[in-house]
Amino acid sequence: MDGPPDAPVLLMINSLGADLSMWEPQLPALTPRFRVIRYDARGHGRSPVPPGRYALADLGRDALALLDRLGVARAHVCGLSLGGMTAMWLAAHAAARVDRLVLVCTSALLGPASAWAERAATVRAEGTGAIADAVVDRWVTPGYAAAHPGEVRRLRDMVAATPAAGYAGACAAIEEMDLRPDLPGIRAPTLVVAGAEDPATPPAHGALIAAGVPGARLEVVSPAAHLASYERAGTANRLILEALDG
Numbered sequence: 144m145d146g147p148p149d150a151p152v153l154l155m156i157n158s159l160g161a162d163l164s165m166w167e168p169q170l171p172a173l174t175p176r177f178r179v180i181r182y183d184a185r186g187h188g189r190s191p192v193p194p195g196r197y198a199l200a201d202l203g204r205d206a207l208a209l210l211d212r213l214g215v216a217r218a219h220v221c222g223l224s225l226g227g228m229t230a231m232w233l234a235a236h237a238a239a240r241v242d243r244l245v246l247v248c249t250s251a252l253l254g255p256a257s258a259w260a261e262r263a264a265t266v267r268a269e270g271t272g273a274i275a276d277a278v279v280d281r282w283v284t285p286g287y288a289a290a291h292p293g294e295v296r297r298l299r300d301m302v303a304a305t306p307a308a309g310y311a312g313a314c315a316a317i318e319e320m321d322l323r324p325d326l327p328g329i330r331a332p333t334l335v336v337a338g339a340e341d342p343a344t345p346p347a348h349g350a351l352i353a354a355g356v357p358g359a360r361l362e363v364v365s366p367a368a369h370l371a372s373y374e375r376a377g378t379a380n381r382l383i384l385e386a387l388d389g
């Protein structure tokens with residue numbers, strides 16, 4: 144946890160193939176105002192890696208268990224991609240625990256299901272190293288990659304360090320997810336952030352969420368690919384602060 148102990152709590156949830164370090168570019172801007180809780184989603188980073196397929200509800204209940212353990216009754220929630228899906232699940236199924244929502248480069252329905260099954264099978268057979276380059280190609284724009292080779296190596300290493308069973312288990316959660324019916328019931332004030340050049344969850348996915356959640360607002364950041372909060376940290380931080388402070 145980072146930030147003043149008595150500040151409002153902000154829970155940040157990582158994407159598929161990432162760990163809690165993906166939020167490091169947010170810390171200098173957010174920790175003066177918020178008690179920031181970052182954690183590794185199940186199957187990722189240093190969290191346990193249960194065998195088998197995960198469901199989005201598993202990931203959501205993990206987040207609730209963490210809040211319970213930390214004695215946090217209610218938090219703002221910010222998630223990117225799979226983390227954003229978990230955040231939407233929380234807002235829909237545990238509304239009393241969620242204050243405001245920031246959904247970054249995410250989707251309410253991310254098909255085709257067969258692609259997730261195939262990716263999981265590849266990872267189980269060959270490891271996460273086999274897909275790491277392709278994943279990072281979707282995370283940052285070519286311009287950013289050319290200018291920041293060290294960051295690209297770091298991101299690639301993060302993907303490759305994700306346990307294969309955890310990555311594959313989380314693919315199943317995306318394969319089976321359809322949050323579209325939940326969107327109209329979300330009452331948390333919601334900001335949706337999309338990356339204009341995101342090939343994984345293009346802005347149309349963010350637009351669908353913003354159209355479905357009452358009162359939600361969409362911001363499209365450019366140039367930015369899937370890891371928009373990493374590539375365009377300054378813009379993302381400003382938007383997050385506006386959404387949570389407003």
Ligand SMILES: O=C(O)CC1=CCC(=O)O1
Nearest residue numbers: 158159224225226278343
């Ligand atoms: O790796 C990708 O294709 C992008 C992605 C989808 C869900 C997620 O968390 O990352």
